[in-house]
Amino acid sequence: DQVRALAREIAMREIEKHAADGIGRVDYAVASGGGRVVHHSVPYEPKRGIFSGLLGGGNPDPQKMIQPSFGEPGQCFAVQGSSGFVEIKLKSGIIPEAVTLEHVSKDVAYDRSTAPKDCRVSGWYDETSGETQSSHAAKMAALAEFTYDLDKNNIQTFDVTAPDVGVINMIRLDFTSNHGSSLLTCIYRLRVHGREPVSPGTAGFRA
Amino acid sequence: DQVRALAREIAMREIEKHAADGIGRVDYAVASGGGRVVHHSVPYEPKRGIFSGLLGGGNPDPQKMIQPSFGEPGQCFAVQGSSGFVEIKLKSGIIPEAVTLEHVSKDVAYDRSTAPKDCRVSGWYDETSGETQSSHAAKMAALAEFTYDLDKNNIQTFDVTAPDVGVINMIRLDFTSNHGSSLLTCIYRLRVHGREPVSPGTAGFRA
């Protein structure tokens, strides 16, 4: 009857969003779209033997953090210690609107002490990329500061709070703490959302 | 109460379908099952530099179009221009019933002008495969003509309209237009549905 039809419609809409890369929001950092991790602090090299199993470890490949995780533990980029940074070259210049940080779901995690906690995201425009862009960001700007909360959904989106940053094509995540591990911090995925600037140079190609 | 139980049952049924490769329908073209892209028009080679980011580009690997996309932009086979073709050898001979064409969801797409638009699918039986099959298609037959519609769900299934085609093991997609890009067309995924012929030769192996 009516309830059945409504429940089905609502379920299908939520599944459609889930099927669209989890949150149904355009990501200018994702590797398959052209994003690339270009700098990062020292990777965590998992030790074999007594600690390997107990501590998980994640993956020493930085590009893991701009690829989907599909609900699997270990599909992350692991850096040494409880603080560190990563820098990502975006697919193209955008006016940034939000970032999304994701850790593995608590339902499948062995250990969530490796999740980042206190974070700061900055952005800027790298002119050496060969693109030219008027109205781009003049210098590195703080975009957002936030705390990743283990009690909320594992995919957490934070709005850019800085006003009038301009166009950026680089982003940097600094985390100054994690949720308890002194050995390593795992970054499962960082996404960057925003809108593409409308300019005479690009409009012609997209019309 | 009752509404809760009903809503849960409906949600679980829809998720089960989603978990079954998105649409819960057998696909005789999928690479993991034995399908293979064997011919295609000229691939689009993404240019590095100014255009690479702006235009996306997709992937020059043809087999991408018979693999899942998991909601990611760029997980497609890109061909040059606004028209072209691909030919797929199916897992086995089938009586074709429908085809499914998929582009990336609008919720995560950078640019949907690269989606195919006006399409024609044909099928035939290639005897050089080493299989023998009575009642197979005598020659190439038009199976369906359709238009991929950007306003509908990104996974679109079209029934085979041709009557009595017989058994086919090859399929060809010709697209004569796309949704606006003059540079390239991206094919995220093409699936082929149907039923396996019941014949004395194969029945014994499956009982």
Place this chain on the structure above:
Amino acid sequence: DQVRALAREIAMREIEKHAADGIGRVDYAVASGGGRVVHHSVPYEPKRGIFSGLLGGGNPDPQKMIQPSFGEPGQCFAVQGSSGFVEIKLKSGIIPEAVTLEHVSKDVAYDRSTAPKDCRVSGWYDETSGETQSSHAAKMAALAEFTYDLDKNNIQTFDVTAPDVGVINMIRLDFTSNHGSSLLTCIYRLRVHGREPVSPGTAGFRA
């Protein structure tokens, strides 16, 4: 209204579980977490030519069975014949509570005669791994016997029925029959659930 909000909440909760590797339960066998298939009976090598398409075949890579399948046919480890075994080294020592056996969904399967049927799972503690663990299992113990049922959901979880097994870090699946194929049996995925022992040696690292 209220029904709408309830239906949405229920759908989102079910999707969250689905997004958490399908069932939202920690798996100590999964490859990305550190599990590894170390022994197995003779793999099935798919024959090319007349039979390849008809019989599917699966994959000769044993690690496929401790990786997600994402609803795709063929994403399994295939062994010769209708009986056989596999042995998996777990991520770490655990007190086993359940195992989950998964075949491809009937909605996308070409042929389900290759699914395992009558199964027995055993566990033990391998001391050569370099880990030390008090209270570990003294010898191989039968954990559970079960029948994989093609009429139920394709992901089936079976509780460990043996009492007081102790800590194990190895598991073995023996299947003595399948659902009809005389040529091969496909194992899409085996998961192992349990809890980590709390011991002086490990507690310090996890606090």
